Amino acid sequence: MQIKKFTAENYAEALSMAKKELGEDALILSARTIGRGKGLREYNGYSKVELTAAADPGAGEAEKSARAVAAPPPASGTAVAEQAPPGKDEEELDLKSLVATLLTQTDRARSMGLRNGQLKLFQTLVDSGVNDRMAAKMFERIDSENGFAGDRSGPDRDKNAAIEMMRRVLLCKGGIELEEKSPKMVALVGPTGAGKTTTIAKLAAHFSLLDRKKVALISLDTYRIGAFEQLRLYGEIMRVPVEMASGAEDFRSIVRKHSDKDLVLVDTTGRSHKDPAYCGRLKGIFDAAGKKVETHIVLSVTSQEKILEGSVKQFSPLTIDRVLFTKLDEGMSFGPMFNFSLKTRIPFSYFTAGQRVPEDIEVADREKVIRLIFN
Ligand SMILES: Nc1nc2c(ncn2[C@@H]2O[C@H](COP(=O)(O)OP(=O)(O)O)[C@@H](O)[C@H]2O)c(=O)[nH]1
Ligand SMILES: [Mg+2]
Secondary structure, three states, rough: OOEEEEOOHHHHHHHHHHHHOEEEOOOEEEEEEEEEEOOOHHHOOEEEEEEEEEEOOOOOHHHHHOOOOOOOOOOOOOOOOOOOOOOOHHHHHHHHHHHHOOOOOHHHHHOOOHHHHHHHHHHHHHHOOOHHHHHHHHHHHHHHHHHHEEEEEEEEHHHHHHHHHHHHHHHHHHOOOOOOOOEEEEEEOOOOOOOHHHHHHHHHHHHHHOOOOOOEEEEEOOOOOHHHHHHHHHHHHHHHOOEEEHHEEOOOHHHHHHHOOOOEEEOOOOOOOOOHHHHHHHHHHHHOOOOEEEEEEEEEOOOOOHHHHHHHOOOOOOOOOOEEEOOOOOOOOOHHHHHHHHHHHOOOEEEEEOOOOOOOOOEHHEEEEEEEEOO
């Protein structure tokens, strides 16, 4: 099926254009007046009729009978009554969603109210994985905040405004802040393989070796002995004590034992993250510490977006204070980080981009995300 939009001064003209190009059997999917309503196109008193029509060279009788369900455009003085009677709302909705899925990205962008000058930028963002609705909303907001300046405003103005808006959306609150007195407690949670244990080793190295702080590591990875070994080995190399806690009481006494430390990093397992009781158990253990355990959810940028969102949901019984993104070196698209930030409002803490301990970690920086998205 071939779908096209036709814009003309009035409905009759648009219809004859559609028939001329797509044939007498062209299917009219929708018709609307553009430029008179609220929104971006109010400028210049611009008003036209836009018709979306489809043609299928091999269309059978059934398809032909479904033709022309769209209502004529409202308030279009010169429209002629050549079209079929208005279709039922439901039919129209069905067709609209069908059309939306069949339209090209550019058509979609236009149907979301974007100006021509914004289309290329929109495409860049969407290609980077930024959610198309969010991108469209962002442009709408840019126009409403900056006052609409038309396409003459130029792509730079739009790009700069988009970057400015992304800066506002992306929350980065710096890395781990040590506290004056008692040890700062930071736990990393998240799905298996995201990079929690490796990241703990990187953080431990930075604070103990570079900043000369007193650090202890606690593994709550009670499901996998091998995982404890991994952490213990890192601890040995860095001369940092590593403990294994098997439950709330155990955790409380280990935390007490290390009350002289500046930083206590807690590693957790992701093994049973599908187990709904897991987060409750984890919460019980953290609560037993007797002080705030700052929780960072560790997520890999190579994960699908639904995994990122699903993980946040899964760990929501805990208070998630920060998100730490790993594997930026392997990431293919970085728009999902922006979507994540907008949806969850969880501030970023660190980024890791490689397996080397301790080099491949840095404090999260919104400019980096923006650079990656625009690559
Ligand atoms: N490429 C890359 N690999 C990483 C990064 N962080 C961790 N890894 C690797 O990911 C795998 C799982 O890491 P691990 O720390 O055991 O994950 P955990 O299950 O969350 O504790 C290991 O092979 C790590 O070397 C990173 O930033 N980039
Ligand atoms: Mg681990």
